[in-house]
Amino acid sequence: MNNNLLKTACICFVFSYFLFSCNAASYNVVRFGARADGRTDSSQAFVRAWRAACASRSSSTVYIPRGVYMTKPVVFSGPCWSRILFRIDGTLVAPPNYWDMGNSGFWILFSKVSRLTVHGGVIDARGAKFWACRRSGSRCPPGVRSMSFLWSSNVVVSGLKSLYSQLIHLTVSNSNNILFEHLNVIAPSRSPNTDGIIIQSSTGVTIRNSLFRTGDDCIAVGPGSKNIWMEKIACGPGHGISIGSLGNSLNEAGVQNVTVTNAIFSKTQNGVRIKSWARDSKSYAKNVEFRNIVMRAVDNPIIIDQTYCPGNRCPRQTSGVEVSNVRYSNIKGTSTTVEAVKFECSVSRPCRGIQMRNIRLTTPNRATTSTCENARGWTSGLVWPRSCL
Secondary structure (H helix, E strand, O other): OOOOOOOOOOOOEEEEEEEOOOEEEEEEEEHHHHOEEEEEOOOOHHHHHHHHHOOOOOOEEEEEEEEEOOOOOOOEEEOOOOOEEEEEOOOEEEOHHHHHHHOOOOOEEEOOOOOEEOOOOOOEOOOHHHHHHHHHHOOOEEEEEEEEEEEEEEEEEOOOHHHHHHHOEEEEEEEEEEEEEOOEEEOOOOOOOOOEEEEEEEEEEEEEEEEEEEOOOEEEEEEOOEEEEEEEEEEOOOOOEEEEEEOOOOOOOOEEEEEEEEEEEEOOOEEEEEEEOOOOOOOOEEEEEEEEEEEEEEOEEEEEEEEOOOHHOOOOOOOOOEEEEEEEEEEEEEOOEEEEEEEEOOOOOOEEEEEEEEEEEEEEEEEEEEEEEEEEEEEEEEOOOOOOO
């Protein structure tokens, strides 16, 4: 038998989408040359283990045992023959010199894979020196996203801890049927562009039972995404959960069927937000629901902003993005500003079908207000601050 191939002990892994049998082949990265010393580049050893698992005609495991493994940018590409469990018991760290991350924009990339489970482990991108470079105004590399899924399907990511990403922690693009659960995503509140998860051009993405402490959006849903479910999310610090920015281009795809439920926002810049550029576009955000949410000292708990125009790159324009059928229900807590609800919609494409039910947001020692511009909808139950719809 090949020395690189070990049969697993009789331990079965059962996940939401996959069953790994006790006879699955296990490819231990150490046997392919990885070293758990935190200094040796193990990226090629990881790739060799992945290729062996990818070529297996039966379900297999890529196993990263306990220890610290330094890896430069690495791509795990498919398609593969069978299901793969990518089991991380150790910690993956980025090179100490951020220039060694190159210009690809990725650190750990899964491309064109299907029937994959990534389970456990810690990934630490060591982003602090990179953020310092950006703040200093010096010449810096473009930075990398910590873990990305591109053109992939039927993927589960469970129990992962992502620390100090240079940029976005996790990205999903052009993919479908993706589940994230039991994540712990951490970066300092002032770290730039360290979003927790960004979803683009993807269908059927679920995020649940996870904690996000970031310097940007905890979760952002971008153009071309639909059937997105977020449940039992703790967000803060960070910029909240956002749909958008949308409408950056004329023919951009829209967003539809998004639900955020049973979430807690703590000291975030925003709570639940829909944001679009103030320029002509055929994009849209429709069939969105925010429910059963607690706000704790949030600057802007409920906000629709269709006036986004950084650097004044769209002077005297209005957003063409159509925002419709947005439901807010059972949302309570505190706002740090008196304007707890703000619907700043487009004069050329007013928001319509906004529904508010059982809302109670207060500002300590001050009267709380709501603001509506070009917003149409209705309320039911107790709504405070008093609705402006």
